[in-house]
Amino acid sequence: MAAYSANDTGILLESGTNELELLEFNVCGNSYGINIAKVREIMMEQELVPMPQAPDEIEGVFMPRDKLITVIDLHKVLGTEKPENARGLFIICEFNGMDIGFHVTAVQGIQRIGWTAIEKPPQVSGDSTTGIATGIAKVNGKILVILDFEKIVSDINKAAGLDLKGAENAKATAVTAEKHIVIVEDSQFLNKMIVNSLSDIGFKEIRSFPNGKEAWDYISQFSGYNGDVTNCVAAVITDIEMPQMDGHHLTKLIKSDPTLKKIPVFLFSSLINEQMYQKGLSVGADEQFSKPQIGMLIERLMQILS
Numbered sequence: 001m002a003a004y005s006a007n008d009t010g011i012l013l014e015s016g017t018n019e020l021e022l023l024e025f026n027v028c029g030n031s032y033g034i035n036i037a038k039v040r041e042i043m044m045e046q047e048l049v050p051m052p053q054a055p056d057e058i059e060g061v062f063m064p065r066d067k068l069i070t071v072i073d074l075h076k077v078l079g080t081e082k083p084e085n086a087r088g089l090f091i092i093c094e095f096n097g098m099d100i101g102f103h104v105t106a107v108q109g110i111q112r113i114g115w116t117a118i119e120k121p122p123q124v125s126g127d128s129t130t131g132i133a134t135g136i137a138k139v140n141g142k143i144l145v146i147l148d149f150e151k152i153v154s155d156i157n158k159a160a161g162l163d164l165k166g167a168e169n170a171k172a173t174a175v176t177a178e179k180h181i182v183i184v185e186d187s188q189f190l191n192k193m194i195v196n197s198l199s200d201i202g203f204k205e206i207r208s209f210p211n212g213k214e215a216w217d218y219i220s221q222f223s224g225y226n227g228d229v230t231n232c233v234a235a236v237i238t239d240i241e242m243p244q245m246d247g248h249h250l251t252k253l254i255k256s257d258p259t260l261k262k263i264p265v266f267l268f269s270s271l272i273n274e275q276m277y278q279k280g281l282s283v284g285a286d287e288q289f290s291k292p293q294i295g296m297l298i299e300r301l302m303q304i305l306s
Contacts, residue, residue, distance in 0.1 A: 018115050018249035020241060022137065024108040024144060025091060028080040032104075033111070033137060033144040034091065035241050037271050040099075042107055043090045055156050059103055071101040077132070077152055093149065095270035096291050100153060111139045118146065118243035120186075120210060134186045135243040150270055150291065151189045170298050172202030176305045179234035183208040184215040184250065185268075186242040190291070194237065194268075197294055212238065212245030216253055223259050233263050234305060237297065240269040240276070248283050255284030264304050268297055 022033035023042075048060025048071055059073040071090060075082045082088065083105060090101040118135040132155075135146040172179075181203055185191040188210075195208050209215040215238065222232045236254065240247040247267055254260045264286045272280070272290040280288045286304075289297040 018246055019112060020115060020246065021110050021112045022139070022144065022146070023091065024111050024139070025089075025104045026106040026108060027074050027078055027104050028083065029105075030078075030080075031108070031142055031144050032074075033139075033146045034093070034102075034149065035146075035271070036110060037241075037276065038093045038095045038149065040092045040094045043092060043101075045088045045090060045103065057156050062101075067099055069099050069101045071103055072152065072156065073103045075103065075105070094273075096150065096153075098153070100149075102149070111144075113137060113139060115212075115242065115246045115249070116244055120243055121145070131188070148187050148189070151187055154189070170201045170302050172302075173306070176302065177202045177204050179203065179230075179305055180205040180207065180232060181301075182206075182215060182219065182233055182236045182238075184210075184212055184236065184238035184242065184247065186210050186239060190239075194294060197298065201298065211242040212247060212250035214244070216245060216250055219254060219260060219263070220257075223257050225259055229259050229262055230264075233260075235264045235266060235301060237266045237268050237301075240267060240271050240280075248279060251280070251285050252283040266297060266301065268294070 021036040023036050023039050024031060024033055043064070046062050048062050050060045051058060057072050057076045059071045061068055061070050063069070069092060086105065088103055088105050089107050090103055091107070092099070092101050118137045121133040121136050132148045132151050133145050134148045137144045137146060181198060183191060183194050183206060185194060185208070191208050191210065195206050198206055207218065209218065215236070219233055219236070222229050225232060238247040238250055247269065251265045251267065254263055254265055261284070265284065267280045267285045267288040268291060270291045272288050277288055287297070287300055
């Protein structure tokens with residue numbers, strides 16, 4: 001067993017560097033990447049127990065060290081065939097409170113790059129990765145596609161979507177409905193769901209951005225505002241891992257500005273664990289929620305805005 005973990009690297013202990021470490025892996029000759037912060041370990045392909053009536057992409061389950069792990073076959077997700085007589089690898093991940101293995105062909109290693117080196121993927125009709133790719137990175141002359149693993153899981157298991165528990169009774173008042181909320185989320189799927197969730201309870205002024213850089217370009221125009229800056233931006237809800245600029249770096253920029261630091265910043269990410277929570281605190285985040293707890297986030301947002 002080869003173990004790769006975010007705990008083996010120092011990057012999670014650094015705050016607001018706007019860098020990440022990608023685990024580079026291969027599926028049928030194509031190169032992909034996943035944020036190492038999501039990876040718990042890498043294992044050789046194991047014998048699995050098939051699950052009756054499960055979607056085709058779910059290969060089965062196994063239980064190493066008394067923990068049940070569901071394995072998703074990325075070959076099927078990406079519309080390719082597994083190489084014959086080749087023993088693949090399981091990338092064991094932990095995010096959104098779930099333990100999931102992803103079956104891949106091979107693993108190449110870990111690459112450290114800046115978020116600025118990651119570009120938004122083009123929308124190519126007929127591409128099997130369209131909609132599940134959040135970024136494209138060029139590393140050592142090779143193109144890596146960064147996949148939206150949250151969307152992959154939620155497409156297969158609808159129960160893994162956003163949890164609205166806690167927001168059932170939330171309703172924007174005449175005052176809060178006019179508050180300007182900024183959403184920063186690179187996943188088109190989640191960005192739309194968050195915006196719709198806020199719209200459904202009555203918020204009218206919502207600006208959404210696909211990465212921290214575009215959000216910062218908008219928010220920074222209010223630096224030095226002569227008045228209550230929260231009348232311009234009442235709150236920011238941001239993901240952590242995004243192309244161009246990540247959520248930690250965005251938070252650090254906002255909280256380092258004498259005017260903008262008054263704006264409440266909510267980190268909303270699948271990566272919130274004890275270590276990442278401390279990193280969020282170090283850059284000044286006001287609140288932190290693990291996806292899919294949108295209901296708890298909305299409940300807290302309403303308390304602050306009221």
